Amino acid sequence: MKQTAKQIIRLSMVFAVALIASATLGVQSASAATKTIKELKIYFVPSKQPDQIVTATKPLKGLLKAQLKKQGYNVKNVDIKVGTSYEAAGEALTSGTADVGFIPGGTYVMYEDGVQVLLTATRAGLNKDFTSAAKWNDGKATEPTQKQAATYRSLFIAGPSAKGQELAKKINSGKKLTWEDLNSAKWGLSSTTSSAGYIYPSLWLNKNYKKTVTDLSNTVQVDSYGSGMARLASGQIDILPVYADARRDFADAWTKDYKQSKSIWDETNVIGVSQPIYNDTISVSKKSKIMTKDFKSALSKSFIKLAKTKEGKKVIAIYSHEGYVKAKSSNYDGERAAQKVLKESTK
Template identity: 65%
Template sequence: MKAKKLFATSMVAFAAAALLIGCGSKESKTKESDSGSKALDELNVMFVPSKNPDDIVAATKPLSGLLQEELKKEGVEVKNVKISVGTDFQAVGEALSSGSADVGYGVPGGTYAVYKDETEVILTATRAGLNKDSDKAKDWNDGKPTEKLTDKVAKSYRSLLIAGPSAKGQELAKKVNAGEDLTWDDLNGANWGLAAPTSSAGYIYPSLWLNDNVKHNITELKSTVQNDSYGSGFARLASGQIDVLPVYADARSDFADAWTKEYGKKDIWTETNVIGVTVPIYNDAILVSKKSDKMDDKVKEALQNALINMAKTDEGKKVIAVYSHSGYEKATDSDYDTEVKAQELMKSQTKK
């Protein structure tokens, strides 16, 4: 009896101790949650190569420290922010899809549309508006620079089909500036330099333009080359290797110096002409990977606030200037529904 009594007493004591330990553990988790703090060993941020990769690397070098500082204010401490640049747009999408990248920076809507099941939109970029925004190609060909307006912010932009200084490029430009419509034979007879198939400005919207204007799509062009960046595209345009280059609307402003100093030409505004203008495209997005176990609601909200606030600082403005971003606004997947529809149209065109 004494043994049974002793055993029962021990079990009661054990149960009481276990209950106290359980309560203590639960209380500790609550305190951790209430503190609002979160620690991450590393955050992998990958930029798309919509500008020269070397320029992006140089410009975004301060981002690690700036983002760490702003995230800390939001209750998320990151030991290391790793910055990299994808080899092309698809590489960034693949990295986000696999979870090897946590954040995709400056991602075009077209790339998001391809990888929408594995990614989530958290921000969209704002840019300075431009002094030109006409649907008519020849209105862009006054020989004067396309300038950014400091008092105008835009959430969308255009893709322009730029004809270069080659004989074929000048032939197309002459026809457009005379008020004549280009035919499929005109366009199909040119050498085109294209971005990756997920690029909105460099591929998708130009294909929609072709579909709307000459009832053909970009995959039907007989002579194309894929550029790994807009910089390499402009280099090919300047040398005459290609006749037509689809780019974002203020690309010539960004490459005006390189046009003369690196590519050996005289003046980008008189040696190139716009031969096509697409419908407006929603600005670049900042995406997070659904495959990343770091991306809970707290971290996503912290990232949104941190990048919005960073973009308001003098140091942050210098970093995001490489993409011509002026700031960021919170966004959701539904903001890019038009991009998804455009991608679906691209798929239907490819099957024809």
């Protein structure tokens, strides 16, 4: 009996030591699993007014940190900046001074030597998706649908100026615009890496007239769609290429801020429609020291999950984003084709 008791005591001691060792190892493993990132730098492009973007995205800091923590990353600080231009955001990513960028496909493709695409945004689909410009011009608002879409179109909007109305009348009567018609108008163009505001309009002009935006005689650069819409309303420009739901986004500003007496749907018309464009991207810098394979995976999962929360939806609504899906570089081959056309036109 004594020998058996000793054996029991020994076994108990061994078991107790094993439990303590296991518990200690568990604490060490949990600690090791949480990796610390001192700072995550995010850049946004100025497709909306910069102050609006800064205000709307402020909650993103806490929301993203919380999601990344669930993925095993403790991010101490999230720094958010709005680039002065699309190119500024692309250059920041290429140089590694930015880690993450909310950038259009055109900006991604132009800077893809230093930038990797992670996610494509999804947006609410629209109740209008016509290749014919005239079909958009029924005087009714373009409304969102419940269906999510990973692509959109660039629309060339003619404003209330005399020339804008002249071109719209011709389109709505079933006639085709000539190159002379288009070249006689004053165009407002976005940054050279803007998909809807520059790149796809060039592809459309090349397909239909063997021209690009660089061939247009009268153009001005607009620093944001907001300032472009203001110029269109005032008659400073006749045509403004924009993303397909831009008029919906600026419908209130059209009458309140731009002081127009009629609605944006009454005073503007579509005179051209691009091919489908893949939505904006969340891309990362190839030179960023924190962008390991594991962290990129954690970042992708975090943004996808964040976009499904009520708070997250409010943040990403500034860009009309409603969700995110994993991106493929090949999705943006249309951007590459368009940029090839642009390069050839400048030779």
